[in-house]
Amino acid sequence: MSGLSETERLGCTEILKLLSNRDLLSLSDTVTNKVIVVENSSEALETILIFSKNAEELLRRKKVQRDLIFRYLAKQGVAMAPISDKHQLVKRTLELWKAVLDKRPQGLKDGTREKEPSETASDTLNLKVTVGFDPQVLGQQFCQWFFQLLNSQNPSLGQAPQDWGPQHFWPDVKLRLLARAGSVQMEEFLGAELVSLRLLALTKEERLLLSPNLEPLGLRTLASPHGMVLVAVAGTIHRDSNCLGIFEQIFGLIRIPLENNSWKIKFVNLKIRGQEALGGTEATAPALTYNSTELQLLCS
Template sequence: MSGSGLSETERAGCVKILKLLSRGDLQSLSDTVTNKMIVVENETEALETILSFTKNAEELLRRKKVHRELIFRYLAKEGVSMPPNSEKHLLVKRTLELWTPGKRSTQKMDETRQSLHTGTASDSRRVEEGFDSLLLGQQFCQWFFQLLNSQNLSLGQPPQDWGPQHFWPDVKLCLHARAGSEQKEEFLGAELVSRRLQALTREERLLLSPNLEPRGLKTLASPHGLVLVAVAGTIHRDKNCLGIFEQVFGLISSPQEKNSWKIKFVNMKIKGQDALGGMGAAPSLTYNSSELQLLCNS
C-alpha cells in the first residue's frame, strides 16, 4: 500500500520518522488521519494506514504527534546538521529539501560517485581532473555519521555495518576531550580505532550531528592522494545538547575495493557544554587552511 501523494524517497523517510514514535502516539496518529474509521491491530498496520491516508509529506511532518525532536533526530541520523534550537517549521522545510533534491545536483553526485569508486591507476588522471573534494567530503560525512549514529541502540534502529573494514590497517585516532577535565587518548590500528569510535555512540549513547554548511565543512586534496575532510558539529544525548566536536579525517582511496575510500587517520576534539556559550547557530570549524595544509603534508 503506498501513500497517494508520497514519492518513494518521501515514503522511506516518513517510515523512519514514524518508527521513532511511541506505540501510543502511532496509534493516536492513525486514529487522527482516519477519523477513527479504521481499527488497527499493531504498529505495522498503524504505520501503513498513516502512510496510505497521507496526502503529502509536508502534511505528515506538520502533525502534532510528529514532534520537533523526532525530526531533528531523523535529520541528524541522515547526516544533516541543524542548530539544536531550530523551530519545527525550519526542520520540516529542511527535511522536504532532503527528500526532493534537484536533478542537477543528484546527477553531479552520481557522476562523482562513479569516479570515486574507480580506484585503478588508469583512472587516476580522470579522477584528478574532475575531482570535487568538497562533494566527496559531504558524501563521506553523510555516510560516516549515519553509520556511526546507527550504533546508538537507544535510537531504536538496527545498527549498520560498522567495523575495521572502513579503516586502513595502520589508521591512527587522536581524541582530545575537554569537558570539565582535559583528556587525551591515542589509538593505533583499525580494530582499536573502530571500537573506540563505536563506543562514543554505543556505550556513551551520543549522537553526533555534523554541520555540512560551508562554515562547518572544509576539504583539502593533496597531490599524493590524501584527501582531508574537516567537519564541526554538535553532540547530543537524548534531548540534551552536551557540546561540540571538530573532526579531521584523512582519506586515501583503495584500488582493491569497489567502495574505494578508507580512513587513514582521525583527529577529534570534543568540547563540553561550557564551550557552547549560548550558541544558537550551528558550530563552525576553528581549523584554518594552513593548519589543514600541515596535516595534509605530515
C-alpha cells in the first residue's frame, strides 16, 4: 500500500510526469528493487506511487531532480529563490501538501478525492469562501488561480496551456504596466482583449515565469465599501533558471452579478523591476512596498 495521501499522490504524479520515460522506468526498478516488471511509463508511474513509503522518500530519489521540484512549485504559485537547494525545495513541497490537506473538511482528509487547484484553474474564476467573507482568503485563492493559469502559457514549462482569455476580465478592464530594467517604460491597455493579449505575451512570447510570494509580507488585500476587492502581491520573475527581477501587481476584482462566488478582473497595475534597478540586491521573497493608504486610494 502507498503511504501517500491523495494530495501527495496528485502532486507526485505531476512531478513524475516531468521525467523522461527512461528515467521513469529506471525509478520504478529502484523503488521496487526490480521485483515488479513494468511495460510502459504509465505502469511505471503507478508502480512508483504504490510502492513509495512516503512522499519525502520519493521526492529525495536521485531521479527526482531539483529542477523538477522547482518547476512544480513555480506552477503552484510558490516563490522559491533560484539558488534553493533540493532539501529546501522538498521541505517546501511537503509543507504545501500538508497545508492543502489541513484546509480540507475533516471528512475529506482520509482519502476522499477533491479537485486540486490544477484541475479547476482553466475554469472561470469561481472562488469559494465558505466561512463568511475573508478578503485575505480570496486573495490567496485568486493568486494561486491567476499565476498558475498565466504561467501555464509559458512554452518552456512543457505543459498544456490552460484556458487563458478575455473571459476572465471585465470588458472595460485597464492594464497599467511599468517596467524598470535599464530604462523606464510605461504601457497602458484598455479592454479585455488587449489586456488579455498583453499579459499573455509576458509568458508565451517573452517566456517569463511569475512566482508570487503568498506569505504575509508579499500579499495584502483590501475590500472597499463599494464591492471591489484589491489584491496586491509581490514576487520574482524568472526565465528558465535565471531570476530577472521582482514584480508588484495589484488587481481590482468585482463580483459577477447574480453569481456570488464568481469574480472578474476590473484593473491590473503591474510594476516590474529588473536586476539592474534592484542595485545588486538579491531577490528571494520580495515584500510589498504598497501600504494600506495607497491601496485605499485605488478603491476611490
